[in-house]
Amino acid sequence: MVTKKKPSPKWRSGCPLNASVEILGDRWSLLIIRDMMLRGFRSYKEFLESYEGIATNILADRLRKLMAHGIITTGRDPLDGRKVIYSLTEKGIDLAPVLTEMVLWAAAHEKTENPGLVQLIQKDKEQFLAAARERWAGKTIAARAK
Amino acid sequence: MVTKKKPSPKWRSGCPLNASVEILGDRWSLLIIRDMMLRGFRSYKEFLESYEGIATNILADRLRKLMAHGIITTGRDPLDGRKVIYSLTEKGIDLAPVLTEMVLWAAAHEKTENPGLVQLIQKDKEQFLAAARERWAGKTIAARAK
């Protein structure tokens, strides 16, 4: 039989978000970004042991995709050359407002976890974002100094 | 009836977003919400013909899930009793800030589509959100008044 090939330019653009939904519309990518941004995770092992229980191949795949999209970078821990660490890029850090709004929405409408963080964000959103940005800016530079 | 066999308590909670990632971390749900919020889509047919090309069973499934999560409701078009229309609930409308931040992020970092809308949002985010909220509040009430 003649097999129809799918070259997979399936996601035609034309409306906002069409391109980014590939990365933002994925559970694991979202959770990895959240864990880096909100919990400070940086290593493969930390993500693996995160209690969502991601599989090793899926984790590797998503890290690869996030790198391909320029949202994270990889490098060696400057303090311990054996360890591989991941860092958010500028583009990744810029997702903080998206994550923040998600957390606020979830807190308002779903049963909320970690009310402390939520209250902190609610109290001063701008300051929280600035702090997150600064914290990550330093780490990114450190990681880039390979 | 269809798949009702989903106990799957796989998603343990403990950190913000864990509960909501099920809906926010799904391509199709995200696109449906976007199409309702930004493009004013309301009917099954409109979603189906949206150029992302969703399959009928997938669309029906996602609409069901969005309803189960209380993000949309269904009802008859008050102007045409034969038509089924979907509306954002309050909870759904509250996703506007999340969508807005996503659009801004995508515009800043991916090749941007529909620059007009993006500029509109950038110019006055708060006013855009207020307008969206008001527009939908009216529609929701109209849809519920039947």
Next chain:
DNA sequence: CAGGATCCGTTTCGATACTG
């Protein structure tokens, strides 16, 4: 005809085992 439900071949995901 709009709004789905059902069946089925294909693609992707994910749990586990294994490796440098």
Next chain:
DNA sequence: CAGTATCGAAACGGATCCTG
């Protein structure tokens, strides 16, 4: 520790069928 290989399970897409 940081991943790859494998392989069954689930999701997807597409056509078709059903119901009001």
